Amino acid sequence: MNTSPLNPTEQAQGESAQVTTVSAPAKAQTRRFGNKVRDAGLAYLFLLPALIIFGVFAYYPLYRLFWYATHTQSRFRNKPASYVGLEQLKASLTSNDFISGLTHSGLYMLYTVPLGLLLGVMLAVSTHRRLKGIKVFQTIFSSTVASSVAVASVVFITLVNPEIGYFKNVPWLSLRNPTSALFAVSLSSVWQNLGLTFIVVLAALQTVPDELIEAATLDGYGAIRRFWRITVPLISPALLFLGIVLVVSALQAFAQIEILTGGGPSGATETLLFKIADPRGIRPLGVRASYSLGLFVLTAIVAGAQYSIMSKRVHYGD
Numbered sequence: 109m110n111t112s113p114l115n116p117t118e119q120a121q122g123e124s125a126q127v128t129t130v131s132a133p134a135k136a137q138t139r140r141f142g143n144k145v146r147d148a149g150l151a152y153l154f155l156l157p158a159l160i161i162f163g164v165f166a167y168y169p170l171y172r173l174f175w176y177a178t179h180t181q182s183r184f185r186n187k188p189a190s191y192v193g194l195e196q197l198k199a200s201l202t203s204n205d206f207i208s209g210l211t212h213s214g215l216y217m218l219y220t221v222p223l224g225l226l227l228g229v230m231l232a233v234s235t236h237r238r239l240k241g242i243k244v245f246q247t248i249f250s251s252t253v254a255s256s257v258a259v260a261s262v263v264f265i266t267l268v269n270p271e272i273g274y275f276k277n278v279p280w281l282s283l284r285n286p287t288s289a290l291f292a293v294s295l296s297s298v299w300q301n302l303g304l305t306f307i308v309v310l311a312a313l314q315t316v317p318d319e320l321i322e323a324a325t326l327d328g329y330g331a332i333r334r335f336w337r338i339t340v341p342l343i344s345p346a347l348l349f350l351g352i353v354l355v356v357s358a359l360q361a362f363a364q365i366e367i368l369t370g371g372g373p374s375g376a377t378e379t380l381l382f383k384i385a386d387p388r389g390i391r392p393l394g395v396r397a398s399y400s401l402g403l404f405v406l407t408a409i410v411a412g413a414q415y416s417i418m419s420k421r422v423h424y425g426d
Contacts, residue, residue, distance in 0.1 A: 173404075176393055176394050176397035177196060177394055177397040177398040177400075178192060178193055178194065178196065178394075179192065179196075179394060180196060180394050181392060181393050196395070196398060197401065200394075200398035200399060200402075201399075206383075206398075206399060206402065208375070208378070209380035209381075209382070209383040209399070210406070212290060212376075212378060212379045212380070213358070213359055213361075216290060216358055216361055216379055217355060217359060219290070219291055219295075219298075220294045220297050220298050220301070220354065220361075221351065221355055221358055223294075223298050224297075224298040224302060225305060225347070225350055225351065227298065227302055228302055228304075228305025228306045228308075228309050228350070229305075229309050229347075231249045231302070231306050232249075232306050232309035232310040232313055233335070235249065236310060246310065249306045250306050250310075251303060252300055252301075252302050252303035253303030253304050253307060254303070255300060255303075257300060257363040257367075260296055260297075260300035260364070261300075261363070261364045261367040262367070264295070264296035264299065264368065265368055268281045268282070268283060270282070270284065280292070281295070283368055283369055283373075284373055286373050286376035289369050289373060289377050290376055293364055293368050293369060296368065297357075297358070297364055301357065304350075305350055308346050309343065309346060309347075309350070311346070312342075312343035312345070315342070316342045316343065320338055321334060321338060321339075324338050344422040345422055351418060352411050352414055352415060355411060355414060356407060359380070359381070359410070360407075361382075362379070365377050365382050366382070366387060371387075380403050381403065383396070384400050384403065
């Protein structure tokens, strides 16, 4: 068979087609890689302000806490701090002082969270109805959300004042009795947070479809059964949110304790955060930094456990 050789023009065209076939996928891949790099750079550019804020106000303070927890400060300012490793952290977190503050914080949380959540739900349910003038009661019950901790504490200390207070003769509200002082302080926090709890629960109740309540009524469900079988599952996301917020708030209580009791009587209201703040300055900086790390880990564990347990019973709808 005779095969005629390709002329130079045909040979050049074949080589050009081959180069074009090979280079087209490479160019497309290069273009896709360039788009990914550009998109990633743009994303990090948008994230940069948030990263700076978190770095300055969260990550760097956390690093400094760990640094102070592993160093002892000299009483002389011109002498540098000495590194002691984890010994100071271990000794601080196993001390009786830390356990005492942790116990008071736990009791304070048990006093405030269930009671505050229960009262908020009861008030929201009682005002979630179409009645003339009900908005007035809704405004009254939510008014505490506008008051600060200082205002709520001053009002409460006036009410329980042993000389002029309206509840001066109620022994379990006494701020001078070591056995009742922590519970009395917790009641002021419950009252101060009641507005937030009421507003969140009321907003959740308003999202419950009236058709479901009417259908349950026609099926013979009573008020209590409708509440537990219909209302509670539908407002469970709000209850989960409030539970976590109230727990974190209870573990971080300080201002109301400082105003009402100053940590007394006899240290009966010294929560862990109060010991960290240490208004009297009786604890070294390294010890307080160790306490802060312990409280940080404890809050994360409690909030995480609470979310993992309660989220299994939360209904988010379709």
